[in-house]
Amino acid sequence: MKSLYCQHKVRRVTSLDGPWAFYFPRTGTEVSPRESLDRLDREQLHVPGVWEMLPGKANYRGEALAVKTVLIENPGPVRLYFSGVSHTARVFWDGEEVGGHHNAYTAFAVNLPAVDRGRHELRVHVSNAHGPGISALHIPNDYYNYGGLSRPVELHELAHPVFIENVKLTPGQQGDPREVHVEVTLRNTSPQPESGALLIESRGKRLELPADGIAGGSRKFATVLRLDDADLWSPQHPALHDVNVQLQIAGRTVDDLITRTGLRTVRVQGEQILVNDTPVALRGFNRHEDHPDYGCAIPVPLMMKDLELMRWMGANAVRTSHYPNDPRFLELCDEQGFLVWEENHARGLKCDERMNPLFPEQCRECNREMVDQHHNHPSIIMWGILNECSSNSEKGREEYARQLAQIRELDSSRPLTFASHWAEKDLCMDLPDICSYNIYPNWYQKGDPAEFFRDFLEKIEPVGVAGKPLIISETGAGAIPGLHDPLRRAKWSEDRQCDLLEDLLEVFPSHPRVAGVFLWQFCDVRVDEGFMNGTQRPRTMNNKGIVDEYRRPKLAARTVRHHFRAKD
Numbered sequence: 001m002k003s004l005y006c007q008h009k010v011r012r013v014t015s016l017d018g019p020w021a022f023y024f025p026r027t028g029t030e031v032s033p034r035e036s037l038d039r040l041d042r043e044q045l046h047v048p049g050v051w052e053m054l055p056g057k058a059n060y061r062g063e064a065l066a067v068k069t070v071l072i073e074n075p076g077p078v079r080l081y082f083s084g085v086s087h088t089a090r091v092f093w094d095g096e097e098v099g100g101h102h103n104a105y106t107a108f109a110v111n112l113p114a115v116d117r118g119r120h121e122l123r124v125h126v127s128n129a130h131g132p133g134i135s136a137l138h139i140p141n142d143y144y145n146y147g148g149l150s151r152p153v154e155l156h157e158l159a160h161p162v163f164i165e166n167v168k169l170t171p172g173q174q175g176d177p178r179e180v181h182v183e184v185t186l187r188n189t190s191p192q193p194e195s196g197a198l199l200i201e202s203r204g205k206r207l208e209l210p211a212d213g214i215a216g217g218s219r220k221f222a223t224v225l226r227l228d229d230a231d232l233w234s235p236q237h238p239a240l241h242d243v244n245v246q247l248q249i250a251g252r253t254v255d256d257l258i259t260r261t262g263l264r265t266v267r268v269q270g271e272q273i274l275v276n277d278t279p280v281a282l283r284g285f286n287r288h289e290d291h292p293d294y295g296c297a298i299p300v301p302l303m304m305k306d307l308e309l310m311r312w313m314g315a316n317a318v319r320t321s322h323y324p325n326d327p328r329f330l331e332l333c334d335e336q337g338f339l340v341w342e343e344n345h346a347r348g349l350k351c352d353e354r355m356n357p358l359f360p361e362q363c364r365e366c367n368r369e370m371v372d373q374h375h376n377h378p379s380i381i382m383w384g385i386l387n388e389c390s391s392n393s394e395k396g397r398e399e400y401a402r403q404l405a406q407i408r409e410l411d412s413s414r415p416l417t418f419a420s421h422w423a424e425k426d427l428c429m430d431l432p433d434i435c436s437y438n439i440y441p442n443w444y445q446k447g448d449p450a451e452f453f454r455d456f457l458e459k460i461e462p463v464g465v466a467g468k469p470l471i472i473s474e475t476g477a478g479a480i481p482g483l484h485d486p487l488r489r490a491k492w493s494e495d496r497q498c499d500l501l502e503d504l505l506e507v508f509p510s511h512p513r514v515a516g517v518f519l520w521q522f523c524d525v526r527v528d529e530g531f532m533n534g535t536q537r538p539r540t541m542n543n544k545g546i547v548d549e550y551r552r553p554k555l556a557a558r559t560v561r562h563h564f565r566a567k568d
């Protein structure tokens with residue numbers, strides 16, 4: 001995984017980021033993966049990056065070939081790591097298809113058991129097309145589905161066919177945050193069974209764990225690491241600790257993975273959310289990964305700026321609407337003590353009889369990858385699923401129940417939630433640990449926010465909400481940056497947005513029944529032209545940002561700062 005800090009001192013990792021050749025069809029939008037490159041149009045694109053940044057491809061929805069020559073110095077097993085390809089990938093190594101993936105927002109790896117020394121062609125067939133047979137999760141939506149290698153790519157040259165595939169660290173499984181459950185997944189890319197040992201080290205404490213019978217495929221090994229004198233993680237004091245896992249085979253250290261943990265537990269108690277047994281009041285933003293200069297391939301300095309701006313406005317929380325985020329952003333949240341609601345990739349999809357047949361499986365895969373890949377981030381305090389999907393139908397309920405059970409099975413250390421817009425018609429509110437609603441009084445719904453919310457609470461408490469934490473997962477209003485109305489009345493003016501936000505913020509963060517509020521949304525984002533047929537989306541943007549798409553604060557930013565900081 002591409003990280004902001006060193007994860008390997010033994011394994012040889014080379015970044016494949018930088019300029020790549022992208023080849024596009026001369027006519028139409030389809031390209032065969034094995035097409036001869038001289039019959040295609042060549043462009044150069046920086047990876048991570050998306051082709052919408054090329055002037056001629058600003059609206060291109062279709063397929064392309066991303067090609068790079070890779071130099072291998074040490075013959076042997078190789079792992080190619082793609083942190084994110086937007087949105088569907090087929091991977092070819094020297095012309096042979098070796099892997100693939102759906103979904104822009106989770107990583108995937110391709111393992112090549114034996115690679116010769118020398119130059120090799122890595123070719124990725126990338127598609128951002130919409131259509132029933134491709135991706136059930138990427139549809140014309142209220143954000144943009146870009147095309148490209150949108151997150152970093154790495155080459156891992158492995159010293160042995162057995163390597164460390166994953167390390168999951170769970171503090172506080174039995175309640176004590178200083179007790180960390182360590183689960184190491186080893187993968188053997190050869191059919192030859194192997195035995196070895198795992199060395200686990202953190203803060204000068206060392207454990208050794210025998211790792212026998214690693215046959216072809218993967219095998220998990222688990223132990224418990226006690227970090228007795230270590231600082232706990234909290235929003236005010238986000239202490240992090242490295243855990244270094246090394247794999248020894250025949251007395252030789254063949255692989256390693258250094259990952260981090262923050263010692264904290266999360267649980268709900270009645271209407272409260274507790275981090276290390278202390279109640280937290282979430283004041284946050286919904287944030288899309290989007291910027292006019294980078295699309296969804298947000299560079300690290302911009303991630304840092306986003307967090308700076310959020311903190312300036314007094315936020316302590318962020319919801320990764322509506323998909324798993326770049327892990328480097330999550331690392332920054334870990335370091336800065338932000339509290340994160342991370343959610344799977346599904347916005348406004350039908351998960352009842354009208355659903356795309358690919359939907360259940362692609363969701364399941366996204367859930368598994370999200371939890372496996374982001375499990376160690378202490379900042380993530382809850383997992384979310386299926387934003388505004390069919391939680392109002394019996395069929396939809398089956399899907400919600402299935403997905404919540406799947407995630408609980410993968411990780412029982414965090415509460416679960418989902419954001420609903422069905423109010424009292426929701427049939428699933430008994431299922432999550434935390435109940436969350438998207439509501440837009442004075443924007444989509446009529447009424448003064450205080451009155452609206454009073455009625456709303458009366459309606460929702462009996463449908464499974466009473467006695468559980470309640471989050472306002474979205475609320476907000478739109479403004480076109482720079483549009484002003486001295487009378488503060490005109491819809492889409494910054495002045496009106498500011499007043500509407502003032503009314504909302506008077507009610508929500510301080511309401512005793514509300515455990516958290518996430519404003520919709522941090523910044524303005526590009527939307528698909530097909531979404532809402534362009535109506536309600538001037539500039540083909542979702543304009544409810546508190547900062548605009550270039551992160552220039554709108555008038556409402558000061559209002560948010562005033563209310564969010566008043567809670568400190």
Ligand code: ADA
Pocket residue numbers: 142322347387388421438474520542544
């Ligand atoms: C929804 C949805 C968001 C966004 C928002 C809006 O509730 O979850 O993705 O579309 O509404 O701006 O209308």
